[in-house]
Amino acid sequence: MKIELDHGGGGQKSWEIVKDIRKILKNVGEWKSTDDDGAVFDLGEKKLVFTTDGFIVEPLFFPGGDIGTIAMTGTINDVAVMGARPIGVSLSIILEEGFPNKDFEKILQSIHEVSKKSGVPIVTGDTKVSPKGKIDKIEITTSGVGLADKIINNNGAQPGDLIITSGDLGEHAVTLLASRFNYKTKLKSDCRPLNNELKEAGQYLKACKDPTRGGLGANIVEIADKSQVKIILEENKLPYKKETVAVAELLGIDIFSLASEGRFIAAVDVKNKDKAIKILQKYNKEAKVIGRAEFGEGVFLETKIGSMRKINMPAGKLIPRIC
């Protein structure tokens, strides 16, 4: 048995390898939420959130950002969707021998930009260099720590809740793919830190995830599974730009599997819906309700003509090296 690309894609195969890893590394001591976006440790009054993510994207530079932008936003967002204030990020970089200094500096500048925008500093790091040919240009792993009063867990959605998105989805994925094919579009990566809007809106959210790897499909299935609810998404409210859909269709990729790097989806109590959406629309006008949770199980797309189509965890070939 050998490792396959799909093991890293964020779909069904990824879940299998994570299950295998957990079989061996099952002891998590006093920690909680270790199968959520971040692990949680009880500090008494506050809770510590801890998360990590490795980035090997291709291309390194793309409209809207670069590997540095998404390494920083990805980790800040994983802490923030847990309901925590990200307080610091670690930066571990592996460079290929011969990597141009000016490209490296550009990536560091992007990290600095996200740090400024989010107010989250890089506080510790490591730099290694691999001989030429032993790594592809640069690899970045960021870990994040945050402090929370109250954790938002993925299992928090309840029947009767509405499902919201903080903005249009999938633009990050199609931007990277279009760049790989030198295909010119007006799209640019949606990557950005979400901690400021989550600081304001977090109090109203009951389950929250940033749909990176695996896209809306994998992430909404995870919320439905963990919360033990049925989730219905409405086709006429799907949060994708026309051009995002067009590029995805051109490439034959299911829009539900498209990664974003600056968006979250969440469940919200009906009575808090307007308050949450009002806050989120200050940051992104496309924030809106896209579905609802009901008693039952599974995720379904309610089509424009009223029929229901089941949405499964993406199982097949997912797009590698996108986030």
Place this chain on the structure above:
Amino acid sequence: MKIELDHGGGGQKSWEIVKDIRKILKNVGEWKSTDDDGAVFDLGEKKLVFTTDGFIVEPLFFPGGDIGTIAMTGTINDVAVMGARPIGVSLSIILEEGFPNKDFEKILQSIHEVSKKSGVPIVTGDTKVSPKGKIDKIEITTSGVGLADKIINNNGAQPGDLIITSGDLGEHAVTLLASRFNYKTKLKSDCRPLNNELKEAGQYLKACKDPTRGGLGANIVEIADKSQVKIILEENKLPYKKETVAVAELLGIDIFSLASEGRFIAAVDVKNKDKAIKILQKYNKEAKVIGRAEFGEGVFLETKIGSMRKINMPAGKLIPRIC
């Protein structure tokens, strides 16, 4: 300008690249000790320690451990030498497509072994897969968090202190090198978690570092520089096994640059020396005094005939992919 292998070696060139990174990412917010083995955040009664390290070692498996063993011990030790109790480690893995599952499982088992021995759990993680040829087999980045009542900083050595080691040094480096050349020795990597002995002895230590990359040379120079003291090591107390020295000489490598993965060096007040050594010798009989701190600056080796030889931060070619 391009990245060179030496930029990742742990010597002078590594310091230059870290300085360049810090020029851009200079804001560290409320964090302290951000140029130490781990960054420190004040939680009120307790202090949070946060650290990260990337591992791209060659060979992956060697006498005494594998890449999993050192990824886990390296991060636990970076937290522990700060005087903190490591409470959790994150595990970010990038696998090359086609990597054998049985090797991956062996590496996970090694991580599990260190976790059991140290009592520190893996609590969060990430797994990515890179296309064949885009990464060399496997790369692991671990980050660690810990809690401390009192931080041990590298600048804590004072004139009059003694310099101690928790055991023989350099065996990790020469073991990996000998493995690369298929050269049979009785040596095995010294990698092991130090948190248990540091929990007991930490109260007596004033400056503490695990001499991984850059070896005793780079690490003792760092303590002397930061503490603004002169450090004198005694040649007849140098903590290297005969076989370690023999292999290093055969390969033309300065013993002072040899990495260890389960040892620390520290400064200790004369009045606490016996207490510290007594504790450390329960874990390793080779724990001993190897030198002293005086008023002044620089690091010197006092030879057997009483002359002084200056020890500099290793500048030249350091051994890549050793830790």
